[in-house]
Amino acid sequence: MSEKIRSSRREFLGRAAAGGTVALFDIVPARVLAQPAPSDIVNFGHIGLGGRGRQFLRPEVKPGDKVRANPNLGGPGDRYLRPSRSVALCDIDSKRLDEAATKLGGKPRLYKDFRRLLEDKDIDAVFIASPDHWHAIMTIAACQAGKDVYVEKPACNTIEEGRAMVNAAERYARVVQVGSQGRSQTAAWQACQYIRNGQIGTVRKVTCWHYASPTGDWTPDAEPPPNLDYDAWVGPAPWIPYNPKRTHGAFRWMIDFGGGQIRDRGAHVMSIANWIMDCDSTGPVSIEATGEPPHDGMYDSAVTMTVTYEFKNPDWTLIWAQPGEPSTELEGRYGAKYWGDKGTLTVTYGDGQNTNTEQKAKDYKPLLGGVEVFRSPGHAENFEDCIRTREKPIMHIEAGHRVASLCILGNLSFKLQRKLLWDPKAERVLNDEEANRMLSRPGRGPWHL
Amino acid sequence: MAEKEAQFLKDIESSSADVRFAAWRRAGEMDPQVIPALANLMASSQPGVARAAREALEAITHSVGVANSDRRRTVIRQFLTVLQNNRAETVKAQLLRQLSLIGGDETVPVAAKFLKDPKLREEAAFCLERIPGAAADAALAGAIASAPDDFKARLLAALGHRRSEVGIPHAAQAMQSSNKELAIAGAKAWGRIGKTTAAPVKLPERAGLTEWQKTELLDSQLRFAEAQAANGNAAEAIAIYKGFLDEKEEHWQCAALVGLSKIHLPEAAMAIYSKLKSRNPRVRITAIKAWRKHSEA
Numbered sequence: 001m002s003e004k005i006r007s008s009r010r011e012f013l014g015r016a017a018a019g020g021t022v023a024l025f026d027i028v029p030a031r032v033l034a035q036p037a038p039s040d041i042v043n044f045g046h047i048g049l050g051g052r053g054r055q056f057l058r059p060e061v062k063p064g065d066k067v068r069a070n071p072n073l074g075g076p077g078d079r080y081l082r083p084s085r086s087v088a089l090c091d092i093d094s095k096r097l098d099e100a101a102t103k104l105g106g107k108p109r110l111y112k113d114f115r116r117l118l119e120d121k122d123i124d125a126v127f128i129a130s131p132d133h134w135h136a137i138m139t140i141a142a143c144q145a146g147k148d149v150y151v152e153k154p155a156c157n158t159i160e161e162g163r164a165m166v167n168a169a170e171r172y173a174r175v176v177q178v179g180s181q182g183r184s185q186t187a188a189w190q191a192c193q194y195i196r197n198g199q200i201g202t203v204r205k206v207t208c209w210h211y212a213s214p215t216g217d218w219t220p221d222a223e224p225p226p227n228l229d230y231d232a233w234v235g236p237a238p239w240i241p242y243n244p245k246r247t248h249g250a251f252r253w254m255i256d257f258g259g260g261q262i263r264d265r266g267a268h269v270m271s272i273a274n275w276i277m278d279c280d281s282t283g284p285v286s287i288e289a290t291g292e293p294p295h296d297g298m299y300d301s302a303v304t305m306t307v308t309y310e311f312k313n314p315d316w317t318l319i320w321a322q323p324g325e326p327s328t329e330l331e332g333r334y335g336a337k338y339w340g341d342k343g344t345l346t347v348t349y350g351d352g353q354n355t356n357t358e359q360k361a362k363d364y365k366p367l368l369g370g371v372e373v374f375r376s377p378g379h380a381e382n383f384e385d386c387i388r389t390r391e392k393p394i395m396h397i398e399a400g401h402r403v404a405s406l407c408i409l410g411n412l413s414f415k416l417q418r419k420l421l422w423d424p425k426a427e428r429v430l431n432d433e434e435a436n437r438m439l440s441r442p443g444r445g446p447w448h449l
Numbered sequence: 450m451a452e453k454e455a456q457f458l459k460d461i462e463s464s465s466a467d468v469r470f471a472a473w474r475r476a477g478e479m480d481p482q483v484i485p486a487l488a489n490l491m492a493s494s495q496p497g498v499a500r501a502a503r504e505a506l507e508a509i510t511h512s513v514g515v516a517n518s519d520r521r522r523t524v525i526r527q528f529l530t531v532l533q534n535n536r537a538e539t540v541k542a543q544l545l546r547q548l549s550l551i552g553g554d555e556t557v558p559v560a561a562k563f564l565k566d567p568k569l570r571e572e573a574a575f576c577l578e579r580i581p582g583a584a585a586d587a588a589l590a591g592a593i594a595s596a597p598d599d600f601k602a603r604l605l606a607a608l609g610h611r612r613s614e615v616g617i618p619h620a621a622q623a624m625q626s627s628n629k630e631l632a633i634a635g636a637k638a639w640g641r642i643g644k645t646t647a648a649p650v651k652l653p654e655r656a657g658l659t660e661w662q663k664t665e666l667l668d669s670q671l672r673f674a675e676a677q678a679a680n681g682n683a684a685e686a687i688a689i690y691k692g693f694l695d696e697k698e699e700h701w702q703c704a705a706l707v708g709l710s711k712i713h714l715p716e717a718a719m720a721i722y723s724k725l726k727s728r729n730p731r732v733r734i735t736a737i738k739a740w741r742k743h744s745e746a
Contacts, residue, residue: 119660144668146700171671173703173735218496238546238575296466296497390734416511434514434550442549442578444571446599448606448637 042387045088045123045147047114047138049100050248052152053091053129056380057104060085074181074352075378082384090117093248095227112229114138118145125175125387128152131251132258133237136161137447139176139397143168148175150383153267154407155400157237157259159427160440162401162408164449169397177383177393178400180271181352184376187362191338191347192276194361196371200340205317206273209324210334212304213261216253216297219245236447245298253299255411260301261322263407268350269336271395271403273318276338276347277311280399283406283424284309284318289414291322307410320410329358352379412438454483461490461501469501476505477512481520484509484527485535488544492537503543510547521551528552529559538568545572549579556580561588570600578607586613593619598626602634609638616642621650629653633662633669640669643676645685667696671704683712691720702727703735710739713746 041062046053058081061067067081086104090111091097097110111117117126118141125148128138136156142149149169155178156162169176182188195203221241224230230242237256240246252258274280291305302322309318327337332348349355366372376382376394386393405427412435413420421430429435443449450458457479460472476483483505490502513521525548532544545563548556557580563573577585589607596604605623608616616638623635632653639650652670655663670689678686686708693705706724709717721743724736 115661119664143700144664146698171675171704171707172700173707173731173738174700239542239571292470295470296500298496390731415507416514417508418511418515432515433517434511437550437579440579442575442607442610444575446602446606446634448610 040083040388042082042084042124042384043087043122044084045090045117045120045126046086046100047090047117047126047128047142048130048134048152049089049091049093049096050129053127054100054103056127056129056150057086057089057100058084059105069378069381072353073378073380074184075376075381076186079378079381082381084384088117088120088123090114092229092232093227095225112232115141118142118147123147125149125383129179131233132263133157133251133256134235136165136449137236137443139165140168140449143172143174143176146172146174148383148387150177150179150380151397151400152179153271153400153403154178154259154263155267155397155404157257157408158439158441159405159408161449162397162404163427166398166401173390175383175386175390175393176397176400177379177386178395178397178403179352179379180267180350180395180400180403181379182268182272182350182355183275183394184379184382185350185352185355186375187355187357188272188275188347188350189373189375190361190364191272191345191357193366193371193373194357194364195276195338195340195345196278196373197364197366199343199361199364200338200345201342202314203277203316203338203340205319205339206277206336207319207325207339208266208269208273208321208334208336209326210261210265210269210320210322212322213301214253214299215294215303216245216299218297219243234444236441236443236445238441238444243298253301255300255415258301259407259411260305262302262305262307262320262410263404265334265351266320266407266410267403269334270318270320270406271399272347272350272355273336273338274399274403274406277316277318279311280396280402282311283402283427284409284422285312285424286310286419286421287406287409287413288419289410291414301411302414305410305414307413309406309410318406320406330356332356450482451480454480458483458486458490461487461505462493462495462498466497469497473501473504473508476508479505479509481509481524481527484524485531488531488535488537488540491540491543506543506547510551514551517553522555525552525555529556532559541569542572545569545576549576552576552580554582554584557582557584557588561592564588564592564600564604565595570596571603574600574603574607578610583615586611586615589613590615590619598628598631602631605634605638609641612642614642614644617644617646617650621646624651624653629658629662633658633665636666636669640672640676643673643680645677645682667693667701671708674708678708678712683714683717686712687714687716687720690717694720694724699729699731702729702732706732706735706739710742713743718743 055070061081061084063083069079069081088109089100126142128151135151139149139151221243224242252264287309289307291302293300294303305322307320327346330346330348335348338345347357382394457472460468463469487502487505491499493499513524528544528548560573560576563569577589589604593601593604620635620638623631626632674686674689690705690708693701709721721736721739724732727733
């Protein structure tokens with residue numbers, strides 16, 4: 001841009017500011033400007049109503065009502081739902097749709113096609129709890145329709161999907177929260193504050209542990225049940241015949257749909273790691289995975305797996321291991337141990353229910369001038385607050401994309417059985433043509449990014 | 450076939466899952482001559498054997514994935530031969546997926562033939578969409594004329610995803626279709642390709658579109674505007690964004706403000722300024738953020 005144009009623009013900005021308008025807006029925080037009237041109630045739509053999706057349902061909560069939030073959705077135990085109500089439900093399984101409508105009560109509007117739900121002008125925001133391979137397309141479509149989005153973790157199935165989700169949220173100025181709820185747990189916040197204030201020194205290594213994945217069996221393919229629109233269930237993913245052991249719940253063990261433990265629980269444990277290590281907008285420079293898939297059966301995600309991620313500036317190593325070495329300081333079926341040059345700290349789980357840390361972190365209070373980490377009031381509550389303030393939520397989509405990238409790249413290295421050198425800025429693999437082609441996946445039929 | 454390869458194929462057919470697993474894990478070391486036999490085994494009625502054969506084919510693909518080489522060319526030749534001779538659709542689909550990862554121009558004419566096969570055209574489009582280069586662009590574009598409308602949309606999506614300029618005339622033509630789904634598919638491809646043409650492109654009329662089709666159309670215009678701004682065609686981008694500031698729904702106004710915040714020209718700043726006092730808090734906040742971004746640039 002020429003200097004002339006640049007200075008003209010600045011002159012204009014300066015004149016406008018001198019007129020008072022900008023000065024006024026510059027000193028009034030966004031949250032004040034966006035405060036809703038007391039009668040404002042956020043109307044939610046729900047896409048995907050399996051076990052997880054149903055946990056987000058809520059009857060009408062009016063301003064002043066004291067309704068306890070679901071304890072499994074991340075946050076302190078004494079939190080209350082914000083004024084809101086569920087007004088519309090969508091699922092491609094009519095049985096699940098009916099069950100959810102019955103659970104909710106009242107007269108929610110029911111949809112089988114998520115696009116019809118998104119056309120509903122009465123809806124402010126959506127909860128997306130579909131299988132992982134649908135997250136990106138549904139989130140992007142919701143942003144296009146002007147809805148704010150809470151999308152379950154992991155954010156996406158490919159690197160390209162994640163970047164497209166970030167772009168859509170930015171393009172439409174939408175609030176997008178990813179459901180790695182551990183960041184809203186008190187223990188994770190305490191651990192983050194403890195480590196960021198240097199209590200274990202400089203952290204050079206984070207080691208995660210998790211039990212192995214199931215190996216699966218051979219269940220014959222079958223006709224899909226009449227209540228399930230199976231073509232819609234497969235959606236953008238490559239076609240595969242219906243099998244009850246690959247759909248509801250079990251999709252997680254297939255790389256094309258879920259991606260195994262590293263994508264399921266890794267999206268919790270490594271979300272906490274990225275948060276504590278302040279890596280929400282960057283990634284590793286190398287990824288190397290070893291391990292074994294099931295020797296037999298239908299599933300193809302790793303049963304055992306160790307992934308080593310190297311980060312630069314600052315230099316540290318993240319290791320995902322299933323089963324791995326559990327911490328001896330604190331018991332948990334999965335979690336991570338942070339290794340500093342002055343000590344260690346363990347954070348178990350990292351999900352919205354069981355997250356825990358050691359007593360020393362719980363007792364810690366930062367000194368005056370120390371690092372004060374934002375404390376989420378609860379994962380869904382933080383999302384709802386941001387709907388009103390238009391600020392970024394604690395697990396915003398860029399952070400969600402970066403965590404999902406760790407999971408995706410771990411699986412990619414595992415599948416290719418070779419080390420990948422990664423450019424976290426360009427989001428490309430260095431010197432590996434096939435790996436780069438696998439960073440995106442053409443959508444099937446009408447489903448494209 | 451060498452003894453090593455013969456033993457490998459025998460192991461892939463073993464009744465022991467562990468023996469099959471050990472075999473597929475070493476498949477990348479085998480002579481590509483084993484590929485036709487593996488393709489036949491992929492159609493086995495024994496699911497464990499079929500899986501081992503599929504995994505072995507994938508391992509062979511991955512073993513040549515890093516960069517072009519003589520061995521990669523040999524593997525591709527074997528895949529293409531099987532693709533043209535094996536009768537099983539599941540085998541052909543699998544090979545098209547493998548070729549999407551390592552195939553080049555030599556793969557294009559063979560894969561393109563399947564664009565006319567109703568049962569395999571989706572897999573062929575998947576394969577070609579991933580293969581870089583002008584030959585794949587031309588094959589996808591060349592199939593549009595004779596494709597049924599729903600598959601025309603699929604081909605346009607592939608060209609849009611590839612940001613392929615050869616898709617522009619096809620997208621422009623599709624936008625004038627009386628089939629609204631196809632017209633919107635054309636608009637989506639046009640917006641994603643994001644290149645201007647000598648003759649102005651006529652967008653589909655909004656009248657007669659469903660709510661969702663209107664959303665897709667407007668989103669396509671925004672993507673086109675983003676591309677114009679990124680390519681230095683700020684005037685066209687600003688004109689599009691200004692139009693969006695007049696839209697009734699707040700998110701279209703917000704999108705315009707976000708787009709304008711990236712164009713560091715007085716006209717863009719003035720357009721943002723016009724929304725600083727919007728009564729809609731979302732528009733107002735987005736305008737303030739856009740204004741600040743401008744100020745900081």
